[in-house]
Amino acid sequence: MTLPRIAVDAMGGDDGVRVMVEGAALARREHDTFKFLLVGDQARIEAALETHPNMRGASEILHCEDVVGGDEKPSRALRRARTTSMGLAVDAVKRGEAGAAVSAGNTGALMAMSKLALRTMPGLDRPALAALLPTLGEDDVIMLDLGANRDCDARNLVQFAIMGAAYSRIVTGRERPRVRLLNIGTEETKGTEDIQEAANRLRASTGLAMDFEGFVEADKINRGQCDVVVCDGFSGNIALKAIEGAARFVTDLLKQAFSSSIRSKVGFLVSRPATELLKHHLDPNNHNGAVFLGLNGVVVKSHGSANAKGVANAVKVAARLLEDDIVNRIAHDLGEVSDMGFAANGAAK
Template identity: 50%
Template sequence: MQKVRIAIDAMGGDHGAPVTVPGAAVSLERHPDSEFLIYGDAAQLEPLMAKYPALKAASRVIHTDVSVRMDAKPSQALRQGRWKSSMWLAIDAVKKGEADVVVSAGNTGALMAMAKIHLRTKPGVERPAIAAVWPTLRGESVVLDVGASIGADSQQLVQMAAMGAAMARVLFDLERPKVGLLNVGVEEVKGLEEVREAGRLLREQPLPHLDYTGFVEGDDIGKGTVDVVVTEGFAGNIALKTAEGTAKQIAEYLRSALGRTLRSRLGYLLAREAFRTLRDKLDPRKINGGVFLGLNGVVIKSHGSTDAEGFAAAVDLGYDVVRYDLLEKVNQMLGSQPSVPPVTLAAGAQS
């Protein structure tokens, strides 16, 4: 079986190499048919790599002492990090065909800008979106955009609906995934003008590969009301991080309550397996990583604040996307869908 070649931006994220290197090592244990190109400061990387002989044997370290700061603006990152940063070089490996996928926990805006400039978007796609697979009461849903860019007009929202539906068809084996637009209410008169106009387009256009059900609200995401939730990156990123924070809060409440008395500790022992399952369900690290849809190449974005286990989950996602040709199948489905004609909107919003 052909190896899956994974380029790692080792210096990206809040913690950099102390998280990305052990994370890659954990992923390699789960997927021995992986090999890595690891970009970053060799002086930091080599001592870490020495702790993981299997990863060292399956990797090549490419030195650069330039990394993109987490607080850098995309334009600043492009000026300072283009051609020589660990992020740019990792993307470049995908561009040159030296790697099948790039995984980065770095600055989201910079990653989006560099990936769009270097890999280019697919025909008919204005800009990429980060799609996350979200656990729900009914299983899983695709949510996008969870942070690739701020704001979106109606045409971009419709494009995201098409991309998300294509991804849901591949992942969940659905003929016509249910698609909803995230809004402040389900009534058609509510929300931003761009969202209302996108809803009108999705209702009126012949889109045989998706079932547009209307507006959904924030609580519908976890309920699994629809298979695909579409929103712009500002709201999507807030929703994602709010859900993760809530999961951590509930887990902490449970931990505190179960250790408070002897009776509660005994109850935990009796229901240990159930609590272990609940803990796994509430662990945001298990679902870390989002796929950039709409690019000529596979880019995976990990949360910047995650730990090694969370980064390993993002690397696992990149492995799966490549091994199962996810983006190629999504692109094939997008190519078979009728396009929606562009529209022009006046600025403004209503609630």
């Protein structure tokens, strides 16, 4: 199968064109079948391409001058879906001119534009933002929703579980990913009514391609004991950012500690391979690329501050999802349970 090309919003992110083009080139160095549609200011993209000969013949430029602002309200950005680099990258997916879109711009605007252009999949109430997090185990854990939906009811959570499991099958290769709902305790009585109802539905269902294993508390997300953590967008955002902040806190303390004396500095130099390993494992660039699941198309959000390696990872996530046909996998899994009251048109709730 020839992989459809990937539309890259070349203007989004803190460092803009240079890092987006370098990231695409980096991904292409590993996968020389990747092809790109680079959307943004033609002159600046051409300048950035000059240092990346491996991108010649593999990328087309779609010129535009308008850019969505980092702090811009999604509703305002939405009105410029036809003129901005973000809007045109997503639109390319809609028109079949690209298989997936990658942007490092404003998350809310990207979500709004993607929903408008690609529409939510039939049978699904709401898309969700999913990301991979590192664990102590062999595989990454998928967490969703991470902020696309502030409030979620039981049916949303069940649908997120189905989508997360489909994504996890691609990432981990497990036929039945281990799914848990994020909660403030593991006893059945813990949490909101929606969380409890979602748990009851997941527990009762037998047709799902997953093992639902109950609740997980936020301190166990990274232990490698489950493959998918499902939550509403508010809790997910809090948990994800708390993890990021705590990891940075510890590494900052470590830096302070290692520079506190000459002996520590020597120790640091001697143990550099160990600390490099740690740095590699914790570098958010190695886990860059959050995915909007549940749309009729693949859209990947690269972190605004990601470097070229990070952007390359986001591109590889998009390619992987295309290759493994995530959209049809989710459609299939949602279809399997449409008669169980889970799907959007079901009778329950």
